[in-house]
Amino acid sequence: MKITVASNVGFCFGVKKSIEITEKTLEKYGKLRNVYVTGDLVHNEKVMEYLINKGLKILHVGENKLTDIPENSVIIIRAHGLPPDKISDLKSKFNLVIDTTCPIVRKMFEVAKDLLEEGRVLFVLGNKNHPEMVALKGHVKKVSFFSSIDELKEFLDEKSINKDAKIALISQTTKDLRTFCKAAYMLTERFKDLKIVKTICDFTVDREREVKKLAMESDLVIVVGSNKSSNTRKLFNIARKFTSTLFVSGSAQLNDSLEDFENIAIVSGTSTPINLIEEVVSFIKNKFGEVEVLWRSQI
CATH class of the missing domain: 3.40.50.11270 (Rossmann fold)
Known part of the structure; x- marks a missing residue:
């Protein structure tokens, strides 16, 4: 293994x-x-x-x-x-x-305010009840939230926004880049004056790219973190498109079924402490004996 x-x-x-x-x-x-x-x-x-x-x-x-x-x-x-x-x-x-x-979150608040001051209709890819988005609503009063492409399409079909209107698109810092790009394309097709500002945190984008690569090379991806974490759930949803995937908060949720897998990748969200990763690695090593462990950060 x-x-x-x-x-x-x-x-x-x-x-x-x-x-x-x-x-x-x-x-x-x-x-x-x-x-x-x-x-x-x-x-x-x-x-x-x-x-x-x-x-x-x-x-x-x-x-x-x-x-x-x-x-x-x-x-x-x-x-x-x-x-x-x-x-x-x-x-x-x-x-x-x-x-x-977080300074990246703070920057997103400032970007939103600047775009509204330009007289733009502001679209935000985000979960409106997420604490980051609740905070944003205190900085900007007029904002249209959507959490998926289907939700954006439904909103645009229902609302009559002039195609010549000044539009802007930003995102919750932990949303996925793929959905953001799809939203940008959809808005580009509908509006002539669209300003797109990528406010997604680069650290979460790096994890998106890495989990996809690891998922394509592994029999199983173990995502370590909390279900409360937006960016951790995002990694799970990406990985499961390509291979078997487990979402765990720690080693207590692991069992003997892991013996069915030869190549296992471990990833985590940005709010997961490193000791929980080490705990998962130690559990697998102690449970299954001869296990080769590669920490990509040490390559």
């Missing part, structure tokens, strides 16, 4: 930075003040369990009453960002608010 671990596994730099800031904040203030984060810092249950055990508390903005939280609490804004009015509310109530919004 041979295991190939993708070169792009573990945290992306934005997630890594958010977690490092949170750990340092807990170390500095945790014994003296409550430290809250505005929702899940990252979409991974094991990471959140680790941080909660270190003292991190969850603040659900819009659900929890700010008056119920001590004023000396430290508030951490998660990597997905928040609407500006919610950030203002937090800063008016608490002395220390630490913003760990």
Whole structure:
């Protein structure tokens, strides 16, 4: 049996930075003040369990009453960002608010605002209830979300938008590049003045490309991460088009059925810690004995 671990596994730099800031904040203030984060810092249950055990508390903005939280609490804004009015509310109530919004997400917010200022109708490939998109709605008021090509086509067929209208297309940073390109083509066919800005994170695109290549070379792809994670689900959906695929949060979900496969690839989303990858590799080695392991990052 041979295991190939993708070169792009573990945290992306934005997630890594958010977690490092949170750990340092807990170390500095945790014994003296409550430290809250505005929702899940990252979409991974094991990471959140680790941080909660270190003292991190969850603040659900819009659900929890700010008056119920001590004023000396430290508030951490998660990597997905928040609407500006919610950030203002937090800063008016608490002395220390630490913003760990991913810089790539922050850039997407700025791009959206600039496109609307140009007088464009803004289309966004994204899940409107995803925290990143909820935050975007606080930055730009007029936006049309779609999560699939069929949804975009249905919207365009229902709405009468002048073909001479100024149009723009951007994306949630974790959506797949293939769907974005298809959307760009569809809009190009319908509108004369279309501005396309690729706001998809390059780190997630690199993982898309690598998982496709590995899936075509492997009998099985194991995708490690949380089902909450948009970019991890994306990798699973790509891999299963080409080969057998498992979606696991850790080694506990693996079993003897792996012995049916000779070449296994392991990939992960950007919110999956490297120790979970190592845990999966160790499980397979201990379970099946002679296993060749290739870490592509070490080639």
